[in-house]
Amino acid sequence: LVYNIISYSKVTDxxxxxxxxxxxxxxxxxxxxxLIEAAGQICVSYWKGPYRLGCIFHxxxxxxxxxxxxxxxxxxxxxxxxxxxxxxxxxxVRRIPDSDIFHIKGCSCS
Numbered sequence: 001l002v003y004n005i006i007s008y009s010k011v012t013d014x015x016x017x018x019x020x021x022x023x024x025x026x027x028x029x030x031x032x033x034x035l036i037e038a039a040g041q042i043c044v045s046y047w048k049g050p051y052r053l054g055c056i057f058h059x060x061x062x063x064x065x066x067x068x069x070x071x072x073x074x075x076x077x078x079x080x081x082x083x084x085x086x087x088x089x090x091x092x093v094r095r096i097p098d099s100d101i102f103h104i105k106g107c108s109c110s
Contacts, residue, residue: 017094019064022056024049029081029089035063035074042074044093047102055107058099065092 024033034046041062049056063071066080067090081089103109 016097018097020061020093020095022091022093023088024053024056024091026081026084026087026089028053029091033057035077037074042071042077044102047104049104051104051106053104055101055103055109057093057102058095059102060096060099061093063091064094066090068092 028049032047032049033044036043036045042064044057044059044061044063047055047057063077065071066077067084067086069080071077071080101109
């Protein structure tokens with residue numbers, strides 16, 4: 001978490017952030033992704049996703065939308081995910097360029 005806040009504080013304006021859409025099976029969002037609110041952002045604090053999905057989140061990623069609905073709190077993220085009728089949930093994240101990856105066990109990229 002401290003790393004996320006420090007990394008994000010190095011960004012001088014939002015144009016430095018990359019906006020990335022990540023599609024994840026509904027069940028994997030609720031069981032493998034941990035979020036925390038920090039510095040007014042909804043941050044990815046842990047990803048232990050299955051090997052088949054790979055290392056898709058980075059340290060400092062923050063969630064800005066779920067299925068194209070803007071979010072302002074973890075409660076809203078949970079609500080939008082739980083009400084989604086899609087098999088996959090689209091999370092829009094803002095990413096710090098060259099940030100460290102949350103590696104999953106057994107990945108080939110670490």
